[in-house]
Amino acid sequence: MSFDLERLRAETPGVSARIHLNNAGAGLMPAxxxxxxxxxxxxxxxxxxxxxxxxxxxxxxxxxxxxxxxxxxxxxxxxxxxxxxxxxxxxxxxxxxxxxxxxxxxxxxxxxxxxxxxxxxxxxxxxxxxxxxxxxxxxxxxxxxxxxxxxxxxxxxxxxxxxxxxxxxxxxxxxxxxxxxxxxxxxxxxxxxxxxxxxxxxxxxxxxxxxxxxxxxxxxxxxxxxxxxxxxxxxxxxxxxxxxxxxxxxxxxxxxxxxxxxxxxxxxxxxxxxxxxxxxxxxIGIEVIMERCLSLASQLRDALAGISGVKIHDLGSRPAAIVTFTVSGFEADAVKAFLAAAAINVSTSKPSSTLLDATARALPSVVRASPHYYNSEAEILRLAAMVHSLVHGT
CATH class of the missing domain: 3.40.640.10 (Type I PLP-dependent aspartate aminotransferase-like (Major domain))
Known part of the structure; x- marks a missing residue:
């Protein structure tokens, strides 16, 4: 199986109705x-x-x-x-x-x-x-x-x-x-x-x-x-x-x-x-999947980093496809709800799930977006655009 994004999305029923960026929670099952x-x-x-x-x-x-x-x-x-x-x-x-x-x-x-x-x-x-x-x-x-x-x-x-x-x-x-x-x-x-x-x-x-x-x-x-x-x-x-x-x-x-x-x-x-x-x-190929996931996650981090009031909390020199961030003035659950209203699935990660790390870094609840290989670049940009509109009230 070669990497054919159009075919892979056609075999993923869930993408027709929502942008699913909660694969670290549960990925969309293929047909x-x-x-x-x-x-x-x-x-x-x-x-x-x-x-x-x-x-x-x-x-x-x-x-x-x-x-x-x-x-x-x-x-x-x-x-x-x-x-x-x-x-x-x-x-x-x-x-x-x-x-x-x-x-x-x-x-x-x-x-x-x-x-x-x-x-x-x-x-x-x-x-x-x-x-x-x-x-x-x-x-x-x-x-x-x-x-x-x-x-x-x-x-x-x-x-x-x-x-x-x-x-x-x-x-x-x-x-x-x-x-x-x-x-x-x-x-x-x-x-x-x-x-x-x-x-x-x-x-x-x-x-x-x-x-x-x-x-x-x-x-x-x-x-x-x-x-x-x-x-x-x-x-x-x-x-x-x-x-x-x-x-x-x-x-x-x-x-x-x-x-x-x-x-x-x-x-x-x-x-x-x-x-x-x-x-x-x-x-599909696990190496192919990894490179695609890393690419989409990197694109998302870059897009979010350009929005004032957004802070990214990921660690390491080559982070995986889990992107965590906060939006100044908004609780993580409020950001999640705002995105859900726009048919975008993300999750939140509360301090209690990783209490040692959250305490050491004084982390609040964070928004967690986790792209997968079947996500499109347009979906990544849509998430960033919605966060931008939340911050700037547009």
Whole structure:
């Protein structure tokens, strides 16, 4: 599949009615994803849920291959989950922690992850420590190296945070973690689908991601990667008879693959849609997608920077396709509502979602616009024009 913007937009029903710049929240599903899910649900209605699953067994099983290919893993290292938070939690809570252990994380860590750190600290006495940033506001690998000692039990960071275009040096962190034999958990929710992801190059032991954002899959989908060598040392925090078959009256056996982190029941239509979304992205080309996303985000930052009263809050020298900004005199929610009235979808990011970073930078709620490859340059300029009209009352 070559990059044909007109055709890609024709295959995206949502662009006909709105300008969708909330792909960091949930991307618009392309028609093949929608068709696959509706077709599957129709079969469930026609012949029964179990029967539809049996009929589509090969396609459903192929989703593991699609995910593995997307991130450079093996299929036995992949678990499919109902969302990225569950994926992350299944990995994190499977790790053993003791009093005195240290968890190292990023300043821009996501709230769902950080409250889990706090809970484990409350339960076990572990210490949570934040890796310093460099002058550009990016996690500093040299500072991380200086923090390493034999009490570090886990390094867990968010690659691309929810509140801006910052891209943390995930691979550099991986090299340090691997050199010291420290488990490394990477939250790739905002990276997956907008940039290449290769778990071997990243050096992560565990990676969690969602299907609903830049992958353009359905909501209620996610996946977990666990490196095979570590996986065999971990027992999931919760199990059922799928992840741990009951083999004797007094004994269960964990599955030998990452599906030990799954449970028996799931949304098969959504799972199938996730696989189609991944295959759709593969057909376009992840490198092509990344360059297109970066180009549109850069164009948007340039356009907004030229409007008096607008401040952009993204960090790093080459930020990703998440553009955060504030408009002087207007709350973020008011800007969002103004744009929604003009059929432009954006989101807001509140300080509570990244409390460490928001506190350090005194950030208020910010407007978050996240373009994707199917957006047009005209849509980018339309958003900027509407912000300009809000500021100047025209």
């Amino acid at each position: 093949p994803v929608l068709d696959a899910m509706i077709g599957y649900l129709r079969r469930e209605a026609e012949i029964g849920g179990y029967e539809a699953a049996a009929e589509n067994a090969a396609r459903l099983d192929g989703v593991y291959d699609s995910v593995a290919s997307l991130i450079g893993a093996s299929r036995d290292e992949i678990a499919l989950t109902e969302n990225a938070t569950v994926a992350w939690q299944m990995a994190f809570y499977a790790l053993p922690f003791r009093p005195g252990d240290r968890i190292l994380t990023a300043r821009a860590e996501y709230a769902a992850n950080y409250v889990a750190f706090l809970q484990v600290a409350k339960r076990t006495g572990v210490k949570i420590e934040v890796i310093p940033d460099d002058a550009d506001g990016v996690l500093d690998p040299q500072a991380l190296e200086r923090m390493i000692d034999d009490r570090v039990r886990l390094i867990a960071i968010t690659w691309v945070p929810t509140n801006g275009g910052l891209v943390n040096p995930a691979a550099a962190v991986g090299r340090i973690a691997r050199a010291h034999g420290i488990p490394y958990l990477l939250d790739a929710c905002q990276a997956i689908g907008q940039m290449p992801v290769d778990v071997r190059s990243l050096g992560c032991d565990m990676l969690s991601a969602t299907g609903r954002k830049f992958l353009r899959g359905p909501r209620g989908t996610g996946f977990l990667y666990v490196r095979r060598e570590l996986m065999h040392q971990l027992e999931p925090p919760m199990i059922d008879h799928f992840g741990a078959p009951w083999v004797a009256l007094d004994r269960y056996e964990l599955r030998p693959d990452a599906r030990r982190f799954e449970t028996w029941e799931n949304n098969y239509a959504a799972r199938l849609g996730l696989g189609v979304a991944i295959d759709y992205a593969h057909a």
